[in-house]
Amino acid sequence: MLNTTAKGLLLDTTRCIGCGACALACKERNGLPKTSDAVLEDKLSDKTFSTVNQVGNRYVRRMCMHCATPSCASACPVAALEKTAAGPVIYHESKCMGCRYCMIACPFGIPKYEWEKKAPLVRKCDLCADRLAKGLKTACATACPTGATTFGDREALVAEARARFAANPGRYREHIYGFEEVGGTSVLLISDAKPEELGYPAGLDETPPPHLTWRVLNIIPDIVMTGAVLLGGIYWIRNRRDEVDAAEGHHDASTKGH
Amino acid sequence: MPKLALPRLTFWRGVLLAILAAGTYATFLRVFKGLAGSTNLTDAFPWGLWIGFDILCGVALAAGGFTISATVYIFNLEKFRPIVRPAILTAFLGYVLVVVALLFDLGRPWNVWHPLVMWNPHSVMFEVGWCVTLYTTVLALEFSPVVFERFKMTKTLHVLHVIMPILVVLGVLLSTLHQSSLGSFYLIVPTKLHALWYSPLLPVYFFLTALTLGCAMTIVESFLSNRAFGKELDMELLVPLGRVALLILGVTAVIRFADFRHRGILGLPFAPTYESRLFLAEMIIGVLAPAVLLALPKVRQHRTGLFLSALLIVMGVVMNRLNVSITGMERSSGEIYVPAFTEIAITLSVVGVGFLVFALAVKYLPVFPEHEMKDARPPVAPDALHVAAQPIRSLPMPAIAVVALAFVAAGALGADGVRRREVVPGPPAPAGTPALAAALASFEAPAERTFPQAPDSPGPVSFRHASHVDASAPDCLSCHGNSYSFLGRTQAPPAGLMHDTKHCGGCHDGTSAFSVEDDCAACHKSE
Numbered sequence: 001m002l003n004t005t006a007k008g009l010l011l012d013t014t015r016c017i018g019c020g021a022c023a024l025a026c027k028e029r030n031g032l033p034k035t036s037d038a039v040l041e042d043k044l045s046d047k048t049f050s051t052v053n054q055v056g057n058r059y060v061r062r063m064c065m066h067c068a069t070p071s072c073a074s075a076c077p078v079a080a081l082e083k084t085a086a087g088p089v090i091y092h093e094s095k096c097m098g099c100r101y102c103m104i105a106c107p108f109g110i111p112k113y114e115w116e117k118k119a120p121l122v123r124k125c126d127l128c129a130d131r132l133a134k135g136l137k138t139a140c141a142t143a144c145p146t147g148a149t150t151f152g153d154r155e156a157l158v159a160e161a162r163a164r165f166a167a168n169p170g171r172y173r174e175h176i177y178g179f180e181e182v183g184g185t186s187v188l189l190i191s192d193a194k195p196e197e198l199g200y201p202a203g204l205d206e207t208p209p210p211h212l213t214w215r216v217l218n219i220i221p222d223i224v225m226t227g228a229v230l231l232g233g234i235y236w237i238r239n240r241r242d243e244v245d246a247a248e249g250h251h252d253a254s255t256k257g258h
Numbered sequence: 259m260p261k262l263a264l265p266r267l268t269f270w271r272g273v274l275l276a277i278l279a280a281g282t283y284a285t286f287l288r289v290f291k292g293l294a295g296s297t298n299l300t301d302a303f304p305w306g307l308w309i310g311f312d313i314l315c316g317v318a319l320a321a322g323g324f325t326i327s328a329t330v331y332i333f334n335l336e337k338f339r340p341i342v343r344p345a346i347l348t349a350f351l352g353y354v355l356v357v358v359a360l361l362f363d364l365g366r367p368w369n370v371w372h373p374l375v376m377w378n379p380h381s382v383m384f385e386v387g388w389c390v391t392l393y394t395t396v397l398a399l400e401f402s403p404v405v406f407e408r409f410k411m412t413k414t415l416h417v418l419h420v421i422m423p424i425l426v427v428l429g430v431l432l433s434t435l436h437q438s439s440l441g442s443f444y445l446i447v448p449t450k451l452h453a454l455w456y457s458p459l460l461p462v463y464f465f466l467t468a469l470t471l472g473c474a475m476t477i478v479e480s481f482l483s484n485r486a487f488g489k490e491l492d493m494e495l496l497v498p499l500g501r502v503a504l505l506i507l508g509v510t511a512v513i514r515f516a517d518f519r520h521r522g523i524l525g526l527p528f529a530p531t532y533e534s535r536l537f538l539a540e541m542i543i544g545v546l547a548p549a550v551l552l553a554l555p556k557v558r559q560h561r562t563g564l565f566l567s568a569l570l571i572v573m574g575v576v577m578n579r580l581n582v583s584i585t586g587m588e589r590s591s592g593e594i595y596v597p598a599f600t601e602i603a604i605t606l607s608v609v610g611v612g613f614l615v616f617a618l619a620v621k622y623l624p625v626f627p628e629h630e631m632k633d634a635r636p637p638v639a640p641d642a643l644h645v646a647a648q649p650i651r652s653l654p655m656p657a658i659a660v661v662a663l664a665f666v667a668a669g670a671l672g673a674d675g676v677r678r679r680e681v682v683p684g685p686p687a688p689a690g691t692p693a694l695a696a697a698l699a700s701f702e703a704p705a706e707r708t709f710p711q712a713p714d715s716p717g718p719v720s721f722r723h724a725s726h727v728d729a730s731a732p733d734c735l736s737c738h739g740n741s742y743s744f745l746g747r748t749q750a751p752p753a754g755l756m757h758d759t760k761h762c763g764g765c766h767d768g769t770s771a772f773s774v775e776d777d778c779a780a781c782h783k784s785e
Binding site: 014015016017018019020021024025028029039044045046054055056057058059060071073074075076077078079080095096097098099100101103104105107109112113114115116117118119120121139142143145146147148171196197198199201203204205209210212213214216217220223224227228231232234235238239241242 | 290292293294299300301302304305328331332333334363364365366367369370372373376377378379380381382383384385387423426427430431434435439442443445446447448449450458461587591684685686687688689690691692693694696697698700701702703704732733734735738739743744745
């Protein structure tokens with residue numbers, strides 16, 4: 001499961017003032033162009049890896065959740081996506097062949113594609129892996145002035161979330177989204193609203209989706225061995241009968257179809 | 259003596275030409291305009307017709323190869339031997355075309371070989387990639403005796419004859435794995451694929467439908483060969499295939515019923531939704547109608563009746579694959595996907611090229627061994643796409659009624675389903691202005707920061723957020739995002755830059771605040 005020292009983010013919709021600093025800091029760090037007049041209008045795309053939008057009457061961030069057992073990394077046939085021990089799910093673009101199975105697999109709909117380009121790549125948040133390596137916070141957490149995006153060790157963030165629940169009775173719907181969902185994510189979300197009211201997928205099981213495929217892939221060697229013996233055996237029995245017939249001179253019995 | 263005369267332009271040749279012309283234009287768009295310029299694919303709907311039909315259906319339609327070679331070589335049912343070659347040829351062509359179609363769909367097709375060296379054993383697609391590569395090789399070897407016979411290479415033929423059982427066992431295993439794994443593709447999306455199609459048994463369904471399809475395609479191909487080449491397989495061979503198809507249809511239906519019962523969704527197919535209507539249409543065309551037809555001995559033993567039953571099975575499996583990959587994925591994506599003209603043109607061209615190459619192979623290679631074939635009609639000039647009239651009138655009335663009823667019912671359900679298709683509402687729209695009192699209580703003006711000294715500057719500038727930001731209504735973007743970095747510049751700004759109207763000078767103009775030209779020491783700390 002999650003490395004306890006793995007870094008993550010705690011998103012708190014009750015602290016967000018919708019200033020847009022996180023989204024613009026993300027664009028700055030990733031060198032991404034402006035995509036709308038007002039930063040709060042941005043949608044996730046190949047040019048926007050992190051958003052803060054008004055949903056209902058709250059401001060809500062969307063970004064890669066950096067799952068402990070990422071569906072995208074499990075789906076990728078060439079291991080172009082990788083969950084690192086430090087927390088981020090990173091993308092090795094030189095490996096990618098552009099099958100877009102990661103986009104199908106992601107339960108949060110995060111990976112986006114450069115549809116317009118002739119050599120397109122998958123684009124998404126990488127939790128500022130290079131900044132983390134230098135001991136810095138993510139760009140979004142650096143820019144956030146209210147603690148609506150808090151950076152830290154995931155374990156500490158879980159404790160922080162619980163401390164906020166305890167210190168502000170009635171302020172939160174006391175559920176840490178991402179603590180158990182899809183087997184845990186490095187990005188956690190707390191709010192006074194249900195996930196579906198925030199535009200987040202609801203009803204996610206705590207079984208990591210990759211386990212659903214691995215259960216099947218894991219028995220392939222058994223299928224191959226059993227199948228080879230079974231088919232070989234049938235072949236041997238079925239053809240042996242003909243050979244015996246032929247040896248005994250019952251040529252008429254071995255002339256099926258000839 | 260090469261014939262120089264141009265081939266006669268028949269109706270079907272004309273259709274093929276038109277399709278290939280459209281396909282060529284679509285290929286041009288795909289190459290020069292990218293995926294955006296040649297498909298209706300989006301971030302929300304990244305897999306469309308090319309994956310749904312060309313890949314998922316393409317592989318399934320080629321299932322005749324392993325079904326028939328197992329029947330003949332492993333189960334030693336020698337009477338089916340005449341079907342082996344056409345079945346293997348179709349399978350081989352099918353797989354080659356699947357790979358060609360894949361190259362259109364991949365964003366970076368020049369990296370298509372990556373799964374062979376960059377392994378991820380946890381990926382279903384990695385497994386499918388390997389299986390398809392190996393199986394295409396096996397198919398090529400299985401078909402190669404035909405080519406070697408043509409050139410009378412007896413030694414090679416002998417070697418192939420010896421290793422054939424191993425090849426066949428390998429081919430059956432590889433097929434079992436990847437036919438089912440195409441269903442496993444979707445195991446990872448329990449919250450995205452509609453419950454009518456998402457099931458832990460997806461790989462089992464995909465495998466069983468591929469087996470049924472293997473039988474059905476052999477029947478269909480035989481009848482099409484009759485029409486095109488005047489070569490046809492004995493009904494004695496095809497009728498048992500129909501029976502086997504009926505058996506597997508029944509087994510699959512029972513498994514599906516049990517699966518639905520255990521998941522508590524037996525009522526779901528009858529819900530008045532887009533998905534349920536298309537699911538019922540799939541079941542009627544692909545399961546119910548062919549099962550009824552094949553269960554009637556009079557229909558099963560009737561050439562056209564058998565052909566129609568098999569055709570329904572083929573259509574049903576195609577509907578199934580499209581329902582899994584498109585219909586079932588639409589609701590969760592929040593988008594309605596309709597393939598672009600270019601996507602359809604490429605798909606049709608792939609099918610057209612398949613027909614063309616099959617026809618050429620039949621013409622120049624001993625695919626249908628002459629002596630074992632029943633000549634259905636006097637030999638005509640080999641005309642790949644010539645179609646003769648077929649006596650459909652001789653079909654028993656109930657059979658015609660079942661087929662007509664199935665099409666009417668499926669058509670009505672499909673039309674009603676499409677009418678019910680709606681875009682899923684996204685997250686709630688913005689409502690009013692969020693109450694920010696609680697959130698603002700957590701606002702903390704960022705720390706003081708120092709701007710490095712510019713070349714013409716009297717000293718570095720210390721900037722205090724606390725005295726510049728209104729804590730009751732902080733507006734970060736009035737400075738950040740335009741002129742000021744969020745992450746901090748480390749280099750000294752160019753001379754004069756900070757005094758301009760885009761930076762400090764914008765507000766410090768002597769009107770809104772004291773001017774940047776007033777008192778240097780107010781901001782610049784001297785050394």
